[in-house]
Amino acid sequence: MKKLESTLTNMVLALTGVAVIMGGILAYVNHLTEGPINAQKAKALADGIKTVMCVDNLTVNKTDTVQTKGPKGKDVTFIIYQTKDAQGKDLGAAVETIANGFGGELKLLVGFAPDGKILGYTLLEHAETPGLGAKADKWFQKGEKGDIIGKTPAEPLTVSKDGGQVDAITASTITSRAFLFAVNSAYNAYKATPATDGETGATKQEK
Numbered sequence: 312m313k314k315l316e317s318t319l320t321n322m323v324l325a326l327t328g329v330a331v332i333m334g335g336i337l338a339y340v341n342h343l344t345e346g347p348i349n350a351q352k353a354k355a356l357a358d359g360i361k362t363v364m365c366v367d368n369l370t371v372n373k374t375d376t377v378q379t380k381g382p383k384g385k386d387v388t389f390i391i392y393q394t395k396d397a398q399g400k401d402l403g404a405a406v407e408t409i410a411n412g413f414g415g416e417l418k419l420l421v422g423f424a425p426d427g428k429i430l431g432y433t434l435l436e437h438a439e440t441p442g443l444g445a446k447a448d449k450w451f452q453k454g455e456k457g458d459i460i461g462k463t464p465a466e467p468l469t470v471s472k473d474g475g476q477v478d479a480i481t482a483s484t485i486t487s488r489a490f491l492f493a494v495n496s497a498y499n500a501y502k503a504t505p506a507t508d509g510e511t512g513a514t515k516q517e518k
Contacts, residue, residue, distance in 0.1 A: 356420075360392055360405040363422030363431040369394045369402055377500045389500035401425050406501050407435070410493035417447065417489055421497045427463045429494070447490050450480045457487070464498040467491075 361367055373393035378386055390407040403424040410417050422430035434448040453460040457478045459468060468491045469475030472484060479487035 359420045359433050359435065360394065360422075362433055363405050363420050364394055364402055365422065365430050366394075366396060366402060368397045375504050377504060379496070379500065387496065389497060391501055391504050393504075403430065404501050404504075406497040408493045408497035408500070410489040410496070417486070417493055419490070419493050419497070421494055423498060423501050427465060427498060427502060429459055429462055429464070429498075431460060432494070446480050446483065447486055450487075451477070451490065459491075459494065464495045467495045 360371065361369065371392045372395050375391045375393070377389045377391060379389070387409060392405045392407075394402040394404060396402055403422065405420055405422045408419050408421060410419075416436065417434070418436040419432055420435055421432045424430055431453075432451065449455060451457040451459045457480065459477060462468060468477050470477050470479040470484060470487050470491065472479060473488070475491075477487070477491060
């Protein structure tokens with residue numbers, strides 16, 4: 312077999328061929344892993360909803376997407392999962408909410424009872440400093456220093472430094488403010504969305 316000459320054209324063709332082959336391999340691997348990754352995300356969300364609603368046996372009977380204008384006019388999206396128990400009783404809703412913390416976005420899932428009381432929360436994503444802002448995962452849980460469980464954000468929750476009743480995370484006031492802003496916003500989105508029977512993917516715009 313004749314050896315290819317080391318010309319620019321042959322080098323480009325060889326590199327192109329390698330790139331095409333590698334691209335095909337990556338696409339195939341992505342196709343194989345896409346299903347399991349999506350299934351894992353779905354399970355994590357389902358487990359999160361049960362955690363923040365404090366009920367194991369529940370169903371999500373309605374899903375809404377609400378968009379509002381956040382700080383500086385930026386669109387903020389909330390996903391609201393209306394839930395019922397095994398007997399069909401309204402349990403309230405779990406709400407996905409986002410705010411900008413010290414290190415980046417804080418993404419929370421917050422559970423609300425029908426009367427608006429906070430049942431629980433879980434921190435889905437964050438980019439806060441380990442040992443400081445990252446403490447938000449536990450700091451505001453029941454029995455902790457910044458406990459917000461059982462409170463109703465009809466009157467916005469604020470940190471004590473701003474005249475509120477919630478103790479901020481030590482040395483992380485910015486993260487604490489962002490966290491409470493996310494919770495307050497989630498409450499407002501939830502209360503603005505009527506609970507109805509049936510499954511829907513409706514999107515609602517709020518001004």
